[in-house]
Amino acid sequence: MFSLRDKQLASEIVSKIKKLDVNLKFMHVCGTHQDTLVKHGLDSLFSKCGIQVIQGPGCPVCVTTPKEIEEMLLLARKGKVVTTFGDMIQVPGQNDSLQNIKAEGSDVRTVYGIEDAVQIAKENKNKDVVFMSIGFETTTPMAAAAIFNDPPKNFSILSCHRVVPPALKAIIEMGELKLNGIIEPGHVSTIIGSKPYEFISKDYNIPQVIAGFEPLDLLMGVWMLVQQIENDNPKIENEYLRAVKEEGNVKAQQVIEDVFEPCDVKWRGFPVISGSGLKLRDKFEEYDARKKYERDLGELKDEEFPEPKGCRCGEVLRGLISSKECPLFGNKCVPNNPVGPCMVSTEGSCNIEYRYSNKK
C-alpha cells in the first residue's frame, strides 16, 4: 500500500534537480529521515546535485542534556525504579550510564513506551517508579495520555519533552549556518500539522516541506524545496499527505495541552531555547519527579555538566560538522563504546553513519 520506490520517477527527479545547477543547504530534524537518506545513499546523491542535506537537532535522545541524565542516574542511585527507552539507558553521563549502574545493582528497566512503565508501577506498589519521558511532539501525547488517565501514585515522570518549532527558530537566529530550506519531520507533523511552521517561512523567508520516510518522499520533498527557491515563494508545503493533515491530530494536541505547559529548556549543544520544553501542569505535580523528589535531586540544583571530553555532538546537532568530521568517530567513539549520544541512539547521525558505512 505505501511502497514509494518507483526507480524511474526517482531518476527523473534527480536529473531535473541536476539540470538546475544549484548550491544549497537543507536541514531536516528527524533521525528516521537521516536513516532513509544514508541507507539509500540519497545523501551522496543530493550532494552530487549540489544539495547538502544535514540532520540538525532531530534526535530526542541526542538533545537530552548531560544534566537530565545525571538527574536520572541520581534517582536510580537513590533507590527508585528508573524506566526509559532502550537508547537512553546507554547514553554516558559524567561517570556512568544508566546501563552501568544497572549492572551494579540499580533497578533500571528498558520499556517500549510509557504504558509499560505505568504497568511496572501497578505491579510494584511498594516501589517508586520514575519514567524518563523523552521525545518530541510524536511521543508527548503518549506521556500526556498516561498522566491524564490517573496512573498509580507511586508513578512519576521526569519530563525531558521538547518541541521542534522553537528549536528551528533558535538554529536560524543563532546564524551559524545559512539554511536554504528545511525538511520538516513527518511524524512530528502528524501530531502538530503544518501551521506551527508557518512563521519560519513568513519571518525568515525559508522554504519548508513536511516529508514522509520513503526514499521517494525525500526526493520529492527536496524537489519541492528547490521549486520554492526557483519560484522565490517560501512557504510550508506538505508532501506527506497520506499521514499529515493540515490541522494535525487535534485529540493528541488537546491531551498535550491539558497535561503539559511550555517551559524554557537547554538542548545539548544549544543554549536555553525559549518555550522549547514541556513540564507538567501544576494540577499533575504529584506525577512530576522533579517536584516529588526535589530533596533527592537538590544536590544537582545549580550544577551544570559539561559535554564528554572531545565529544562534538553539540556541533553535529547544530549542523556545523558531519559525524565523520569528529575526530572520535569510528575509533574512540563506536556504538558499543559510545562517547556521545549521537553514537548511541539509532536516530543519531553518528550511529546511522557508522551503521551504513564500511567502518565496522
Next chain:
Amino acid sequence: MCLAIPGKIVEMDSTKDHATVDYGDGTKRKANITLVEVKIGDYVLVHAGFAIQVLDEKEAQETLELFREMLSSEEDDSVFTSG
C-alpha cells in the same frame, strides 16, 4: 524515537481503548487507539504503542500520480500547498 509503523486494525478490544494491529509481516500487537477515531480495516501509524494517525489510503494511492503530475507541470504547485 519518532519512528512510526503503518499497520491495519484487525480487532477491537471490548474496552475500545486498544485494538489489535496487523503489521503485515506476521506481527500482530495491541495498540492504544484513544488518540484516533478508527474502525476495523483502517490503516494506522503506530508509535510507541499508540496509534497516532489514520492513514489515508486514497491519498497514498494518489501520491505517486501527484508526483508525476508535479514533475510534468512544475508551475502548478497548488495541489501540495497545505498552509
